[in-house]
Amino acid sequence: MLIPIEGVLSKDEVRQFRQRLDAAAWQDGLKTAGTLARSVKRNLQLEDGSPLAVELGNLILRKLGNNPLFVSAALPNRIYPPKFNRYADGGTYGAHVDSAVMAVPGTNVSVRSDLSATLFLAEPDEYEGGELQVEGPFGIQSAKLAAGDMVLYPSSSLHCVTPVTEGARVASFFWIQSMVQNDSSRVLLFDLDQSIQGITPALAADDPRLLKLTGVYHNLLRQWAVT
Incomplete structure (x- = not known):
């Protein structure tokens, strides 16, 4: 299931990001590719741990911490520090599955990849191609979103x-790494939470129906969450 999250960054924030990224020193993405990925990966990446990557990544994390839709969809426990990539001149990344566990450089922390995220920093009309294609139980879904928008999808998916x-x-x-590892359980909680938020404006805060549904949500989360 692909979950789009609009407006993670404002257009002005995207412009500021791009001014700095367009002037950055990019390196060959193969430097961070695993054995299998080396044969299908052709892009550029900002050096991991560079001051610019850390600064912009922290800005993204602060924005996501205040984004109710992201919190509802991801139920985040740990987040791998955001990385940055650039595709041009035929750049592509062939079909692959993300690594299951990733060590955060310079720390003793590892992140289990339950969800993958792509935050678009170029408008769709700035480039041809470049669609993110994710294979799921109902076929292939594509995402090519507006700059500042983000998409979440299961890391276990071929994409x-x-x-x-x-x-x-x-x-x-x-x-x-989500507090709820199982994708179907997490999607069920997301659907339930979004339904509760949708009906809340029409009901009194002490409406028994609303209290019952909220209780069901939190009791399911209590049952499935691992922190």
Whole structure:
């Protein structure tokens, strides 16, 4: 299931990000590719741990911490520090599955990748191609969102980035370890939470129906969450 989250960054924030990223020193993405990925990965990445990557990544994390839709969808426990990539001149990333557990550089912390995130930093009309394609139980879903919007999808999914034939696709990407590891349980909680939020404005705060549904949500979360 792909979950789009609009407006993680404002257009002005995207502009500020791009001013700095467009002037950055990018490195070959193969430097961070695993054995299998080396044969399908062709892009550029900002150096992990560089001052710019850390600064912009922290800004993204602060924005997400105040984003109710992200919190509802991801139920985050740990988040891998955001990374940044650039696809141009036929750049692509063939079909692959993200690593299950990732060590955070310079720490003794590891993140289990339950959810993958792509935050788009280029408008769709800035480049040709570059769709994120995710294979799921109902076929392939594609995402090519407006700059500042983000998409979440299960890290266990086979996915790819199609070749960028014109322009440049710039994005941030990272992984989330959720308090609820099971994808179907997490989706069920998300649907329930969104339904509760949808009916809340029409009901009194002490309406027994609302209290009952809220109790069901939190008791399911209590049963499934691992922190």
